[in-house]
Amino acid sequence: MARPVLGRVSGRTSTPSRVTHLDRDRSLVEAARRDPERFEALYRRYLAQVYSYAYYELGDHHRAEDATERTFLAALTGLDRFEERARPADGEGASTFRVWLFQIARNTVANERRAARRHPTTDLSAAAIVPDPLDVEAGVALRDEAAAAWRAVGRLPADRRRALVLRFVEEMSTAEIAGVLGRSEGAVRVLIHRSLRAVGRELRGEPR
């Protein structure tokens, strides 16, 4: 895990100086704001994470690529609107830019899902061979055990599945997931705990 970046912020008048937890990506974000072509560093750093998230959510490489492309284009053009709100509670190595980026990704994936529902591109005969969006078994070719684990995750409600993907695939902290999902940290902890209990019981063959 990356080390936190600490900066000293001193007040202009009588406010005592204090140590503030800064966004891990602050220097890269500032460089990209000065020169948009420097956005590439942020893109390279987070490409696999955003793509993984989209892929686990959509279960299709092409749709995941579309969602990834839209996410990064939106982030590039909207970088001026990004506000750094790092807090000590965000944890070591936390990046509010990453939270902001995943908020965009989450909205983009949701739009992608809606568009897919409005404009289905396959007929019923073809649908039989198209993998279910939640069933990434065919696409990833995981081992049997991995496929069983993913099936158990895939049967969870969307918010629980999303929380587990962010926690285990993206290795986000509870605070970051709370930022992405727009929930409190306590709610996210309970969400993950209950999701894991349900998955564990299914893997053991017990009723959820």
Added chain:
Amino acid sequence: MTFRSRDAAPADALLTDRYLEALLAGDRRGDAPADSALDPAVREASTRLRRDLVRVHPSFRFEERLAARLAEAARSMRLAAAAGAEGHAATVPFPLGELSRRMAEEDEQTPGFPRPLLIGGAITSAALSLAGAAFVAWRRTHPPARGRSPMARAIRAVHPGRRPASRIGLV
């Protein structure tokens, strides 16, 4: 769900969270020390998901294609910023080749037809309008003395015999 289990959920969730912190900070295939109160089903699911939910990387071709697209968009944004534009603009290539071809065709069809040049005329017109407006504003604050304006002097110089209408009893 009972009231007891509802109350216990945040405490159990905190326990799970601590375990996950240790688990995710360690090696992907290893386990982490866990509190004895941790639900065994939670622990088993955590180690399985830690091992099996892997990050997926897109193809190299997609990565480079999107990088090129982002670079193009970034260049457009920089050009727009340099031009002082607000917001975001995309450069649209001007179809100069097509335009030149069509102009050449028109020239062949109508030889010697003068092509009007609008740009200089528009600028001149705008400048004259501004100068005219400034003169009118100045004149409103500086009314000319009766009969002593340059125009009146010019008329008298051209027509020395002409007298004002008031002098010949018309008004």
